Amino acid sequence: MAAQHNTHGHDDGHHDDPLDGYHATVKGYVVGFLLSAILTIIPFWLVMAKVLPPEATKLVILVFAAVQIVVQMVYFLHLDGKMEGGWTLLSTIFTVIFVAIILAGSIWVMYHMNTNMMPTHDMRAMP
Numbered sequence: 001m002a003a004q005h006n007t008h009g010h011d012d013g014h015h016d017d018p019l020d021g022y023h024a025t026v027k028g029y030v031v032g033f034l035l036s037a038i039l040t041i042i043p044f045w046l047v048m049a050k051v052l053p054p055e056a057t058k059l060v061i062l063v064f065a066a067v068q069i070v071v072q073m074v075y076f077l078h079l080d081g082k083m084e085g086g087w088t089l090l091s092t093i094f095t096v097i098f099v100a101i102i103l104a105g106s107i108w109v110m111y112h113m114n115t116n117m118m119p120t121h122d123m124r125a126m127p
Contacts, residue, residue: 024078032075039068 043061046052052060073079079088 028075032071035071035075036068039064039071 043057043064046057046060051057073092079092
């Protein structure tokens with residue numbers, strides 16, 4: 001006769017559930033939505049009302065965008081240092097750094113190619 005394996009009511013203390021620390025609430029989603037809306041409305045108002053000079057407006061928009069990314073990661077993706085022993089946050093930081101290096105390098109290369117490779121105005125006038 002085959003032995004039956006009954007685990008009903010048995011708790012050996014091992015929890016392999018990756019969502020063990022995950023506790024999403026409606027309040028958390030509402031707070032995240034309101035913060036995201038505010039972080040979108042303020043830069044929109046700054047651009048439409050022309051409150052700041054264009055250079056300062058670009059910087060403010062960049063800062064608000066970065067803060068909004070963090071807000072969405074915390075409130076909607078639930079990424080923090082507690083989940084999965086901090087590996088989720090660590091991998092996210094690595095990804096952000098990697099993407100920033102790729103973007104900065106690409107922009108740097110394109111800028112220098114544009115500066116050094118494009119013909120100047122005087123060269124086009126020559127016969």
